[in-house]
Amino acid sequence: METRELRYFVAVAEELHFGRAARRLGIAQPPLSRAIDRLERRLGAALLERTSRMVGLTEAGSVLLREARAALDAVEAAERRTRRAALAAAGGGAGVVLVTKAGAAGELLAKLLDAYAAEPGAVTVDLLLCGPGEQERLLRDGRADVALLHRPFDSTTGLDTEELRTEGQVVVLPGGHPLATRTHVRMAEVADLPGLPMPRWPDRDGAYPDGPGPRVRDHTQLLQLVALGRTCWVAPESCRERLTDDLAAVPVVDAPPVTTVIAWPPHSRSRAVAGLVRVATRL
Template sequence: MELRHLRYFIAVAEERNFGRAAERLHMAQPPLSRAIRQLEAELGLALFERTTRRVNLTPAGAAYLDQAREVLEAVDTAGVRARRVAEGREGRLTVGCVGSATYSLLPLLARALRAELPKVEVGFRGEMLAPDQVSALHDGMLDLGLLRTIGGSAAGLRLTVLREDRLLVAVPQDHAFVTRARVVVDDLAGEDLIMHGSSTGSAMHRLVTRLCEEAGFAANVAHEVAETSTLLTFVAAGLGIAVVPEPTTLLGVPGVVHVPLAGVRSVPLVAATRDEDNPVMDRTLEILGRISGGPGPVPASTRPLRLGDH
């Protein structure tokens, strides 16, 4: 049995006439009549009661019509869904984000995906450090990572630089730096610094530590935290200051003032995905490029992105 036999049967059942059904199917009547007889022979039962003027369904034919319609509808639905998946308009996507991307880019991405790819089921995991995201990408727990640098192996990953975020110094509202137009790295000497934990492989921890070392002093880490929101809360409480990417200003934590860090100081925001064919991911990266200001692919021949490579 072929699907065309079901289509022929449905046309005859709905038209109740072989001639009209043949016209509807854009075929001659004799081949249509033969196809219906072949279908009845294969089933071993009569689907129609034929008269000189009209064709009526038998009780078995009426029951078969319901099932035939369901089969063709399922086939058509499967085809539509397969095309949507192939075009990247349907599927599943799990996104991980570092803290600053959680507050800045993630809301924009969520709205854009809902508007442009409503058939894509999306899950988000915010406040994930880069090493955790890389591990989750390799393990298949994440499909897309928004992170600062690649911690660990970038083998098998496709990297896209989304933007460069300026570095600021977050200070309590009563701190001496509040009156300055900017601060330099040397000003951080002797200050109590609040950072993400060194044991977690935090990109920002490595960056701030390196900046201090290059300036000739060791960073005085007073507190280590797991989340960016906690870091800024500690700053507001007067427990220290912190070097942060500019998007963290969107948190709007009361009692925190952000002062620019002098010099060409920025940190990249990178999209990391598995290097595999994924139409949904291709569309998502296009969307990310629009809402973040334009991505740039990282050639496969380049070394993994790390702080200081820009």
């Protein structure tokens, strides 16, 4: 399979419409249709179900969509990391890019950056802050060299990792809420809180899931909505570091623990990444 064919297929699979996919790719629809037909013949499998009114994915098509996204991410990662290596060889700096979710693991991150900067031979660490769930994608597609991820929310499949910290979770509530004085709550109570539906985050395509909760884009907006009594937030215990006086955090005793890990591609041979990982595990 060619990467061009995979890009064509991903566009059709995500749009579920040949016309929209062709416009997105900047090509005419007939060559796009022919390319998908060739791909299906080569694989010996129907990838799409076509009718006069709709396009859908077959089971084989769903598998290829997942695999094609991973393959294209790997190609982009190879391109980006190769360019960075060439830049470093030309004297443009050999720093390391660390990606983390904005607002997460703040104290741990600060300690890590300070401790690494004091190491002999430390290089510049470029910090890339992103929205929830984006760290993994940025690491896999080569825009970052190393990431702080949080299990079970982020997948670490295929990555090398070291565990740094495991902690419980709390529910963040408006300070005057009746539950704010409790010593603990359970997930069932949090899920049924009247007037405080769970927030909705966008997926990798920017689409929001259905539900009554408010749409949120970042943690600053989220905390403001909690303070206004529009939503609540279940988060790792360490989120207390950035809560203001008008918010309360109550432990959720049956919420799954959250483990912060430092992750990097298994084929990485970067001395800077290795040094950063060593410091993180020591801390």
